[in-house]
Amino acid sequence: LAYGELAAFERLAEDAKLAPTLGDKAELAKMAAAEFHHFEQLNQRLTAVDEDPTAAMEPFAKALDDFHRQTAPSDWLEGLVKAYVGDS
Numbered sequence: 001l002a003y004g005e006l007a008a009f010e011r012l013a014e015d016a017k018l019a020p021t022l023g024d025k026a027e028l029a030k031m032a033a034a035e036f037h038h039f040e041q042l043n044q045r046l047t048a049v050d051e052d053p054t055a056a057m058e059p060f061a062k063a064l065d066d067f068h069r070q071t072a073p074s075d076w077l078e079g080l081v082k083a084y085v086g087d088s
Contacts, residue, residue, distance in 0.1 A: 002046065003057035005039035007064050008032075015079040024076075031083065 012032035019025035046053045071086060073079035 002039055002042035002053060003060045004064055005035050005042060006057070007061075007068060009035040009039060011068060012083060015073070015076075015083065018076045018079060020076055028083070 009032050012028055012035060016025045016028040016032065019028055043053045046056050068086070071082060073082050
């Protein structure tokens with residue numbers, strides 16, 4: 001879960017560049033910030049149970065990165081759909 005949240009943050013921040021309006025950009029940035037907050041919470045929990053967060057995320061990174069690479073949006077609207085469906 002932690003890596004999924006971190007990757008979602010990265011994608012949403014990147015997708016914000018394609019936003020057609022400043023308001024849309026701000027909303028996507030807000031979503032990215034929420035994903036990063038989720039990552040921080042999971043990271044803290046892993047640390048609290050004496051797990052190394054990086055080691056815990058590593059086994060999942062390639063599979064999640066491959067999925068997102070294969071389902072990369074080609075425009076703003078596809079990016080929005082993916083933000084709600086692919087990162088849910």
